Amino acid sequence: xxxxxxxxxxxxxxxxxxxxxxxxxxxxxxxxxxxxxxxxxxxxxxxxxxxxxxxxxxxxxxxxxxxxxxxxxxxxxxxxxxxxxxxxxxxxxxxxxxxxxxxxxxxxxxxxxxxxxxxxxxxxxxxxxxxxxxxxxxxxxxxxxxxxxxxxxxxxxxxxxxxxxxxxxxxxxxxxxxxxxxxxxxxxxxxxxxxxxxxxxxxxxxxxxxxxxxxxxxxxxxxxxxxxxxxxxxxxxxxxxxxxxxxxxxxxxxxxxxxxxxxxxxxxxxxxxxxxxxxxxxxxxxxxxxxxxxxxxxxxxxxxxxxxxxxxxxxxxxxxxxxxxxxxxxxxxxxxxxxxxxxxxxxxxxxxxxxxxxxxxxxxxxxxxxxxxxxxxxxxxxxxxxxxxxxxxxxxxxxxxxxxxxxxxxxxxxxxxxxxxxxxxxxxxxxxxxxxxxxxxxxxxxxxxxxxxxxxxxxxxxxxxxxxxxxxxxxxxxxxxxxxxxxxxxxxxxxxxxxxxxxxxxxxxxxxxxxxxxxxxxxxxxxxxxxxxxxxxxxxxxxxxxxxxxxxxxxxxxxxxxxxxxxxxxxxxxxxxxxxxxxxxxxxxxxxxxxxxxxxxxxxxxxx
Amino acid sequence: xxxxxxxxxxxxxxxxxxxxxxxxxxxxxxxxxxxxxxxxxxxxxxxxxxxxxxxxxxxxxxxxxxxxxxxxxxxxxxxxxxxxxxxxxxxxxxxxxxxxxxxxxxxxxxxxxxxxxxxxxxxxxxxxxxxxxxxxxxxxxxxxxxxxxxxxxxxxxxxxxxxxxxxxxxxxxxxxxxxxxxxxxxxxxxxxxxxxxxxxxxxxxxxxxxxxxxxxxxxxxxxxxxxxxxxxxxxxxxxxxxxxxxxxxxxxxxxxxxxxxxxxxxxxxxxxxxxxxxxxxxxxxxxxxxxxxxxxxxxxxxxxxxxxxxxxxxxxxxxxxx
Numbered sequence: 029x030x031x032x033x034x035x036x037x038x039x040x041x042x043x044x045x046x047x048x049x050x051x052x053x054x055x056x057x058x059x060x061x062x063x064x065x066x067x068x069x070x071x072x073x074x075x076x077x078x079x080x081x082x083x084x085x086x087x088x089x090x091x092x093x094x095x096x097x098x099x100x101x102x103x104x105x106x107x108x109x110x111x112x113x114x115x116x117x118x119x120x121x122x123x124x125x126x127x128x129x130x131x132x133x134x135x136x137x138x139x140x141x142x143x144x145x146x147x148x149x150x151x152x153x154x155x156x157x158x159x160x161x162x163x164x165x166x167x168x169x170x171x172x173x174x175x176x177x178x179x180x181x182x183x184x185x186x187x188x189x190x191x192x193x194x195x196x197x198x199x200x201x202x203x204x205x206x207x208x209x210x211x212x213x214x215x216x217x218x219x220x221x222x223x224x225x226x227x228x229x230x231x232x233x234x235x236x237x238x239x240x241x242x243x244x245x246x247x248x249x250x251x252x253x254x255x256x257x258x259x260x261x262x263x264x265x266x267x268x269x270x271x272x273x274x275x276x277x278x279x280x281x282x283x284x285x286x287x288x289x290x291x292x293x294x295x296x297x298x299x300x301x302x303x304x305x306x307x308x309x310x311x312x313x314x315x316x317x318x319x320x321x322x323x324x325x326x327x328x329x330x331x332x333x334x335x336x337x338x339x340x341x342x343x344x345x346x347x348x349x350x351x352x353x354x355x356x357x358x359x360x361x362x363x364x365x366x367x368x369x370x371x372x373x374x375x376x377x378x379x380x381x382x383x384x385x386x387x388x389x390x391x392x393x394x395x396x397x398x399x400x401x402x403x404x405x406x407x408x409x410x411x412x413x414x415x416x417x418x419x420x421x422x423x424x425x426x427x428x429x430x431x432x433x434x435x436x437x438x439x440x441x442x443x444x445x446x447x448x449x450x451x452x453x454x455x456x457x458x459x460x461x462x463x464x465x466x467x468x469x470x471x472x473x474x475x476x477x478x479x480x481x482x483x484x485x486x487x488x489x490x491x492x493x494x495x496x497x498x499x500x501x502x503x504x505x506x507x508x509x510x511x512x513x514x515x516x517x518x519x520x521x522x523x524x525x526x527x528x529x530x531x532x533x534x535x536x537x538x539x540x541x542x543x544x545x546x547x548x549x550x551x552x553x554x555x556x557x558x559x560x561x562x563x564x565x566x567x568x569x570x571x572x573x574x575x576x577x578x579x580x581x582x583x584x585x586x587x588x589x590x591x592x593x594x595x596x597x598x599x600x601x602x603x604x605x606x607x608x609x610x611x612x613x614x615x616x617x618x619x620x621x622x623x624x625x626x627x628x629x630x631x632x633x634x635x636x
Numbered sequence: 637x638x639x640x641x642x643x644x645x646x647x648x649x650x651x652x653x654x655x656x657x658x659x660x661x662x663x664x665x666x667x668x669x670x671x672x673x674x675x676x677x678x679x680x681x682x683x684x685x686x687x688x689x690x691x692x693x694x695x696x697x698x699x700x701x702x703x704x705x706x707x708x709x710x711x712x713x714x715x716x717x718x719x720x721x722x723x724x725x726x727x728x729x730x731x732x733x734x735x736x737x738x739x740x741x742x743x744x745x746x747x748x749x750x751x752x753x754x755x756x757x758x759x760x761x762x763x764x765x766x767x768x769x770x771x772x773x774x775x776x777x778x779x780x781x782x783x784x785x786x787x788x789x790x791x792x793x794x795x796x797x798x799x800x801x802x803x804x805x806x807x808x809x810x811x812x813x814x815x816x817x818x819x820x821x822x823x824x825x826x827x828x829x830x831x832x833x834x835x836x837x838x839x840x841x842x843x844x845x846x847x848x849x850x851x852x853x854x855x856x857x858x859x860x861x862x863x864x865x866x867x868x869x870x871x872x873x874x875x876x877x878x879x880x881x882x883x884x885x886x887x888x889x890x891x892x893x894x895x896x897x898x899x900x901x902x903x904x905x906x907x908x909x910x911x912x913x914x915x916x917x918x919x920x921x922x923x924x925x926x927x928x929x930x931x932x933x934x935x936x937x938x939x940x941x942x943x944x945x946x947x948x949x950x951x952x953x954x955x956x957x958x
Contacts, residue, residue: 034637041639051786054907063904069894071903072793078786079903088782094706095786131642140649144657148650153640203638238640283902306899313897394886395803402898 030163031606032312034204035065038156039100042126043074046096051078051120053085055101058128060159060169060281062100067313082110085119096122102157103127108135112142123148128157129196130235157200158608161282162311164597165590166608168197169281173611176219176582177256177504177625182632191219194610195226198250198580201608202231207576208239209250211565212557216511217254219582224252228565248576249552251562255583255613256505257512258544260434260469262586262618263462265427267538269328270321271587273309273410275614276417279587282310289413307406316403322591324539325414332407339404342397425449426459427538433466434515434541439474442467443482450485457490461497462615468498470515472507497619500626511561512544545579545589545607546596552577553601578606584617585609707783712772713790719766720797723759727804730755734812738819756809760881763802767885770794770892795892802885 039062043050052071054062059081071079082101097120101107115123125139125148136151158166175183175190202209208231213224227250231239255262266275273279277289287305311318316335320328418424429445432438446467449455464486468479487493516523551557555573564570581589585607593607611617733755737748773791894901 037637038639049786049790059904059907063902066903067896067901068903068906069792069796069896069901072789072796072894075793077789077793078782079907080782081907090782092782092786094710130640133645136642136646137649140646141653143650144654146650148646149643151642151646153642155638206638238638241638281904283899283905306905308897308899308902310897395799395890398890399895399897402895 031158031160031166031201031204032065032163035061035156035158035160038154038204039066040074042098042100042124042154043071043076046098046122046124048075049095050074050076051080051092051095051097052076053080053082053097053099053101055082055104055107057102057169058100058156061128061156064159064161064281064310065312082107086110086113089117089119091119093119093121095120096124098124098126100126100128100154100156103129103131103135103153105135108138112138115139115142115147116144118145118147120147125151126154127152129153129155129200130238155200155203158197159281161612162590162594164593164604164606165585166197166201166606167585167612168193168608168610170194170610173584173617174621174624174628176254176610177621178629178632180218180222182628187219190610191223191226194223194580194582195230197608198223198227198578199230199235201578201606202239202248202250205248205576206241207244207248208232208241209248209576209578210568210570210574211250211252212562213252213565214254214257214511215561215563216509217256217582220252220254223580223582224250224565227252232566232568244575246572246574247568247570248578249570249574251548251552251557251577251579253548253562253579253581255581255609255618257510258514259501259505259618260466260514261541261543261545261588262584262613263465263615264430264434264541264588265423265459265462265615266588267325267427267536268322268588268591269317269325270309271591272325272414274587274612276414277410278614278616279309279612283308284410286409286413307410309410314403316407322594324536328411332411335404336408339400342400420454421456421459422452422454423459424538425452426455426463429463430466431537431540433463433470439471442471443475443478446482447485450482450489457492458615458619460486460490461493461619465498465501468502469505472502494623494626497622497626500629501622504622504625512547514544541588543586543589543592545581546592548579549577549593549596549605553603573603575602576604576606578608581607581609583609583621584611584613586613709773709787709790712769713794716766716769716794716798719762719769720794720801723762723766723801726755726759726762727801727808730759730805730808734808738812738815740819752812756805759805763798763805763885764881766794766798767888770798770889792892792894795889796894799886799889799893802889 052062068079076098078095082099099111101111111125131151131153139148139151159169160166170190170193172186172190175187178187180187211224211228211231213220215221266272270279273284277284277286284307285305286307308314309317309321311321316331320331323331426449429442429449432445433442446463449463450460464482467482471479483498486498487495548557553573579593590607590612593605596605613621730752733748733752737752770791773787773794899905
């Protein structure tokens, strides 16, 4: 069952048994969970006529007792406190409380104690505690994502909170799927190990009753891995639609904020669309996006052109109807008898052209026409903006070098290319930083002199560059720290495979990179995931191949990886993969996390 | 998908807390707290809750929970919902009447036609009435408060229902007309039906045509042509009329109806209340532009008037002085 369907089912069940006018109260995290899968118009159909945040509800004292309150919040202590105050002075007729994760007994005591007026009708746990953007991709939208890079001693309470949130999210996913998995983790990552062990404790010891589901012939697998095993993927520039929008503009909860773009076109249609400054890119609601989200930029351009042509056909026929309509109306102004003959003639002509039917059909189809117009403007705006950015930042040139660094060998040529681009004035600071990072990750051990030269050049060229960021990255995700064979140069088989690929040539030089995740998924499919690198937690072992696999990446996933998972799922290999992470990264976000982690570790070392 | 119901645990705690509290208040000698009556009043599931007497006794803070009447606009929304229900029933009737009118019979089936027309009129009336009522739900002034959001959302939901019903009506009408025309045109080149209506106007047109100097044969053909045109005109008028009505209703409603799949359909976006202020801002901009333009025109008019006045004065002076 896909994740989106699970969350929708939870929300449907929440609302279906309560009749009458309802108000839905959410907190800052559940609002993302709900908005991404459920639309406002669907809520209205379920008679939910008001949606509020839990903070603003307590601000007012106005009594609305004709409404029934449906709370859907995370079971945090802040939310419980706010609920307590609300229950002491209830504003609504009835209260139905749904929590997105496990409640502690103490929290139930606190709520029951404050409910003197007995307004609470039900208290339930509905485990929709994750943001399901796509059917096989979820995220937890965590703010302080950088904590996974720091050792536990630096901020033990922060790391504990981080780990708790991740465990809650993973538990919710499995409760929604009604499965209890076998857990494996990446050996080299402490954070991954900690999270895996705590999840196992929750599922097999603390709440073993809750997780005791019907056993299927092969248990599903939960694999907890670390972002730092593949630092290349978030640094690369993307060329497939969804990933590219996130990389260049930014996609949050399937919404694009166009305010990030500087100047906007003055086209009439676009103005009406951009009145709202935000657009929705959801594969569930937009058929064009669903068929194009994993296509590369060139193909998207062609498909959009085709869509615009189709739309212009429809628009032209509507235009005709409007002009004929005005003509007829003006004729009718004259009611003298000479014109009767003229009217007869016009009427006959119009009948021949089936005018009345056309006009009637126009009125019938107007809503679809309007929707099509909105959709076309949205995609055209996005693609135009992205082309402009590609042109301004010379991304075709930069990306070619990036892909070479990620996929092909040749240290000397790589050094030359990177130096050239560093010298190029039109390349932006962030792109320069990315290039040096990719070079450093690839050729960490070869020719340290040239590496040093690149660092110096970068520091001199980019004034805002935080000193030592690249070195920090190497310390976190350097070749000693990584488990997987990121560049395909560790074992003989991979080297041979790379050579074969190089000889065959690539279809598209900009999309030749495959994330490390692809290899991991292949190993799982073949049943060859090494125990040494990915040990099991506890004494549960996997018999044979799993049929469902949830891969959780601590530190965040990327849309390139979610594309990889979706394509893998469509090959019907018998295994269904689901990917999740603490956030969805683009290069800006990944670099931000790195900088934050570096800043904290520096200040920490000063204190020590 | 797994869920867990904690209501029983919760109720147990709540009762335990209540019994722990009750002996405490007794010791103060105050009135016994009656909480049971509150819960019975709430078991009524309709959106209207019965008024319970608000008796502010000495221990007012612990009174039975009073449920007030919902605000007045809920009456409007209830009536519109009721109308929508009636429209749905009538649509069923209309479908039946359509099929009956389309059945081939001997003799004219004017009775069925009239029934169809009557039901169609009733439905259109109901829709128009509901749409007028819908505008009463608009908030008058005040910032984006919870109450105004609530009204706006109720309005939107009813607008969506009304719009879908009008579209359905239109579709039914057009299929009915098409099938009717196919039937009638099979018999004659002309609609027999509309010929009946044409008979009335034939009388007064006779004299006028005679005066134009046409001979008999031409007069007849011309008369027939006129009738055809008159009937066609009437038919088109009818279609245009109903299309106009519908277009009007849809235009009014489209401002309220949410476009599915767009940003306005997102819950998180609506919570931020940006839409109202942006829409307002846009309207204000347009208004400002208009007044500015008009201001310029008014200024020009004033200047012209003043110039005219000055010229008249000069003229008078010229005449007086000479």
